[in-house]
Each structure stands twice: as C-alpha cells, then as structure tokens.
Amino acid sequence: MEKLNSIIFYNIDKAIRSYRNYAQRQLKANGFTITIDQWLIIKAILENPGITQNEIGDLVFKDNASITRIIDLMVKSEYVTRHTHPDDRRKTNLEVTESGKTIIREVQNIVEKNRKTALNGISNEELEVMYSALLKISENCLNPKK
Template identity: 30%
Template sequence: MTPDDPLFQSPMYLMLEAVRMARRRAAVLHPGEPLRIQHVLSLAWLAEGPISQRELSDRLSVDPADLVSVIDMLERHGYVERHRDPDDRRRYALHITTGGRRALREHRTRREEVHESLLQALTPDERDELSALVLKLLAANDPRFAEPEADQGSPDRTSTHP
C-alpha cells in the first residue's frame, strides 16, 4: 500500500490502524498484560460503586452474555466480587476489590506509557486537538460520549477513563 492509496484518505481506516498499533505497542511494552479494554472499562465503572451485571452491560454497550466471560476473568483474578443484591435477591451486584483498584491504577500507568510512546510525534496542542476531534465523532454517534447536561449531576467521566 502506498500513500496515494484511497485507504490513506479514510479516517476510519487510519483510526483502526492507530488502534492496532497501540495494541502492538502495549504488547511490546507490557507483555503478559491480562487486562483487555473490556476488563479495564468494567473496573473503571465498578470503581464508581457497585452495580448489577445488567447495568454494567448497558453502560459498556456490551451484550450481557458477552460480559459474563469478562466478569468471570476479573473474578478469577480477585479484581471483582459478586454479592447478592439486597434489593433483589435474584440479582448480583458487582463490587471492585482492593486488588481490582490496584490493577486499574497500574493499568492506567501502563496506558500512559503506551500513549506517550505512540503520541510522541505530536505536540501537546496536537494531542488535545486529536482527542477533541475523536470525542466529537464519538459524541455525535454514541450518547455515552456526549457532554453531560449541567443539571443532571452526572459523574465526571475523566475519573473512570481506562
């Protein structure tokens, strides 16, 4: 493929390649990392407080059946515990453990190393612009990324960013 190939003019293709590059770089910088994006996102939401598996599925826009294996893995590693929901004994509430909080903090540190490695060619202003443009695209297509209404008292999403 050469720079005059139409794929080089496709922002979606270029974003896909950037994600693939980030995964490869993360694997080189941090071999054996057990957490994947769904694990990290789950831990980030659970760090805000216990929620049901169904609620987590909705927040992540993941099929509940697909989330089961994610939660099972987090539970096996001691990052998450399932407790009966006192309001509905048929449901389980998911709780992040101390180990899960530690794993989330460590992942964030490793993520910053990967970001710094990948984004070193960009100035701080260019990084901000890139983030703003991607966020604008996401917000226009997924309400999870839209700016929260000022009067809704929504939690600050920056605290849960993986």
C-alpha cells in the same frame, strides 16, 4: 474509488487497534496477566460504584455476553466480587477486591508509558484538535441531524 488508507474511520480504527495490541504486549512483557478489557472494567467499577453490567458494556463498548465472560474471569482471578442485589435477584453488585485495586496501581505506570509512546511527536495543539474532532464525530453519530 477511494483507498482504505484515505478513509478517516479506517485510520481511527487502525490507530485504536494498534494501540490496544501494543498496550497488551507491554502488560504481558512486564509479567501481568490482566487484559486491557479487564483493566477497563475494573476502572469503570472503581469510578462508578453501583454500576450495572449493562452500563459497563455501554461504557467500554462491549456486548453483555462479553462483559459477563470478562467479569467471570475477573471473579475467578479474585479482582472482582459479585454479590446478588438484595432487592432484585436479577441484578448483581460488583466490587473491586484489594487484589483488583493493587493490580490497577501496579499497572498504572505501564499504562502511562504506553500513552506516552503512542502520543510521541504529537503536540498539545494537535491533541486538542483531535480530541475536539472525535467528540464532534461521536456527537454527530449519537444525535444525527438530518
């Protein structure tokens, strides 16, 4: 029987979780209360004006309930504002506040240091191969060929 450490998907998940935990510790150590998920959602809103909560969930791999909870916290922290859509009351428009834009700028250096630490000792060629392989895995799972 194969061991966990020999399963590629176990190792991918382990690497992602290790990185997220490390990145969150670094944010906290530098006095920031923003979470990695909040950072991702703010970035998603900034990069995709008019994005819906469902689209955010798809983009950051979170379910609707989690997205709603995180956005509620960000509204309370004044990183994001939520306005009812003028034509459809079931929809909301999300907008990043100046405070939200400021926190993204302030956190950027830590994010870059985190990535540098995580990728230490990995060559550009290795990164290209990994990137290509991960894209193929995603494509294979999104569009399986029987």
